[in-house]
Amino acid sequence: MNQAPQETLHWDLTDLYSSPDDSRLGDDMGRAAALAEQIERSYRGRLSSLGAVDLAEAIALYERLIELAYRPQMYAQLLFAGQTTDEKAQALLDRSRRETTEAFNQVKFFEVELKKLPEEQFKALLEAPGLASYRHFLAAMRRFAPYTLSEAEEQISELKNLTGRAAFSQLYTEVSSRLRIPVEVEGKSKELTVAEARALRSSPDRELRRRATDGLMHAFEGQGHVLNFCFNTLFQDHAVEVKLRGYPSACEPTYLEDELPEELVERLLDTTERHYPLAQRFMRLKAKALQLSDFSSHDVLAPLPGSERKVPFEEARETVLEAFRKFEPGFAAIAREFFERRWIDAMPQPGKRDGAFCSGMLPSLHPYVLLNYNHRIEDVSTLAHELGHGVHFYLSRRNTPVNFWAATPMAETASVFAELLLMKRLLEAEKDRGARRSLLSLRIEDIVATVFNQVSYTRWEQRAHARREQGVLPLEELAKLWMEERRRLYGDSVQLFPRDRFGWLGIGHFVHYRFYCYSYALGQLLVLALFRRYEEEGAPFIPRYQELLSSGCSDTPQRLLSRIGIELEDSSFWERGFHTLSGLLDEFEALI
Numbered sequence: 001m002n003q004a005p006q007e008t009l010h011w012d013l014t015d016l017y018s019s020p021d022d023s024r025l026g027d028d029m030g031r032a033a034a035l036a037e038q039i040e041r042s043y044r045g046r047l048s049s050l051g052a053v054d055l056a057e058a059i060a061l062y063e064r065l066i067e068l069a070y071r072p073q074m075y076a077q078l079l080f081a082g083q084t085t086d087e088k089a090q091a092l093l094d095r096s097r098r099e100t101t102e103a104f105n106q107v108k109f110f111e112v113e114l115k116k117l118p119e120e121q122f123k124a125l126l127e128a129p130g131l132a133s134y135r136h137f138l139a140a141m142r143r144f145a146p147y148t149l150s151e152a153e154e155q156i157s158e159l160k161n162l163t164g165r166a167a168f169s170q171l172y173t174e175v176s177s178r179l180r181i182p183v184e185v186e187g188k189s190k191e192l193t194v195a196e197a198r199a200l201r202s203s204p205d206r207e208l209r210r211r212a213t214d215g216l217m218h219a220f221e222g223q224g225h226v227l228n229f230c231f232n233t234l235f236q237d238h239a240v241e242v243k244l245r246g247y248p249s250a251c252e253p254t255y256l257e258d259e260l261p262e263e264l265v266e267r268l269l270d271t272t273e274r275h276y277p278l279a280q281r282f283m284r285l286k287a288k289a290l291q292l293s294d295f296s297s298h299d300v301l302a303p304l305p306g307s308e309r310k311v312p313f314e315e316a317r318e319t320v321l322e323a324f325r326k327f328e329p330g331f332a333a334i335a336r337e338f339f340e341r342r343w344i345d346a347m348p349q350p351g352k353r354d355g356a357f358c359s360g361m362l363p364s365l366h367p368y369v370l371l372n373y374n375h376r377i378e379d380v381s382t383l384a385h386e387l388g389h390g391v392h393f394y395l396s397r398r399n400t401p402v403n404f405w406a407a408t409p410m411a412e413t414a415s416v417f418a419e420l421l422l423m424k425r426l427l428e429a430e431k432d433r434g435a436r437r438s439l440l441s442l443r444i445e446d447i448v449a450t451v452f453n454q455v456s457y458t459r460w461e462q463r464a465h466a467r468r469e470q471g472v473l474p475l476e477e478l479a480k481l482w483m484e485e486r487r488r489l490y491g492d493s494v495q496l497f498p499r500d501r502f503g504w505l506g507i508g509h510f511v512h513y514r515f516y517c518y519s520y521a522l523g524q525l526l527v528l529a530l531f532r533r534y535e536e537e538g539a540p541f542i543p544r545y546q547e548l549l550s551s552g553c554s555d556t557p558q559r560l561l562s563r564i565g566i567e568l569e570d571s572s573f574w575e576r577g578f579h580t581l582s583g584l585l586d587e588f589e590a591l592i
């Protein structure tokens, strides 16, 4: 075990392949292609005649293919992320992606044939003891079956989508990514991209925040005609799709994807709306901390003084490990392996991709983490976040490939939980009032953004879709709905301006997905509620939590949680999440 100097910690990818020239890369791709062929030869047209034992064998082969086909691609993705300008990495990524797609196209019949099995026969398979570990995988695969059209119709729909939905989605991206926002920065006028202008909304300079926000809204308004046309077309496209496939509601495809009943999500949305005053309370406290009597929409992301301290990487590592250790020494032991065995790439490098991620890899492999550590307190939080994912994937490795990756509603559980553990640890250790205040503010701001904002977005989206069914919506009508939802969220705690009515034009989630925003709220609130349970119960909670993280996607989120005594249907469960937030707000208020 070689201990790398931590400030230059680079990941070691040799657990996968020795280099992009490793001959085993080509060998594995070849083996994957051969296996896909073998699966096709043995099973195409035959799945409906298989008994439980033979079907289990077929799925096990399918899982073998997942392991074989993804391994080279995952290596290529990591290699490329670490060095995006490297031509070998680019070529390998391109080739491995093509090979993986081809292999899985060849076994596409697998899903199609299983979906078509007569209901009686399928039910009997679900009950068969030999298929117990694949029960959820099979049931999940079939959940869209009632809304699937004939093969010919599906093919036409897929082809027409390229010039329909996908084209409008792309037009939206092209128009919005070409926007340039003129903003005066440090006395010079600059032409900024949307991302650059957005980043200025958290500048300590209030006038700059205002100019950036004005510029952004003005730029979106300038393209409002085209962008609104994209929104209108995509809303209508969705309505047609829902009708043709017979879904009971516009939101149903999303909730079905996440395996959650509509009533449950609606209850979550309602409960959050009832707690909008908590978001307003935070805004008022923040206004007080910033000493602003006219706290405005361009102040929402303003930083509080006290967060400027630089944290050396060694210290960040020890703080995160200590936070994990205080929760459960086993978690710290797993997280420590990331540093000692070099499963983590820590520092920014020329050519390295930005941001941070944890790649869960496969059950046969440990996860990897990429960071761009920049010594800010937010970067320490990101380290905890990604290591939370890391521990989650590590524990999930006891599952076979089809049960390995956690489903959307659960995917951010361990990561956000880890951020809360870190915050508690930092608050215990930090004596400086300003630093404590700014730590709490950052955390609460994140909660407000993921819970309240996303619910407010979802409500706007639901209303917009419903109105679109009655005819084309002019830009100003969607803008009016947007302001209504914004005012409902903020009350009089934030001053809004006419420019703010175009905020929705900049939210790509409404264009590229449908009703996706609620899942951020659900994920965050789930963690806040779990954290509350932990604070109430202490040690007995930990093995149950560990069990949850170890279960991957071996069952629906609802049943996995129910197994550890958490009932999502129970609205008092969601209330717990708001209790946690209320407690954080009390702590924050005491520091102002």
Ligand SMILES: [Zn+2]
Residues within 6 Å of the ligand: 385, 389, 412, 415
């Ligand atoms: Zn994450």
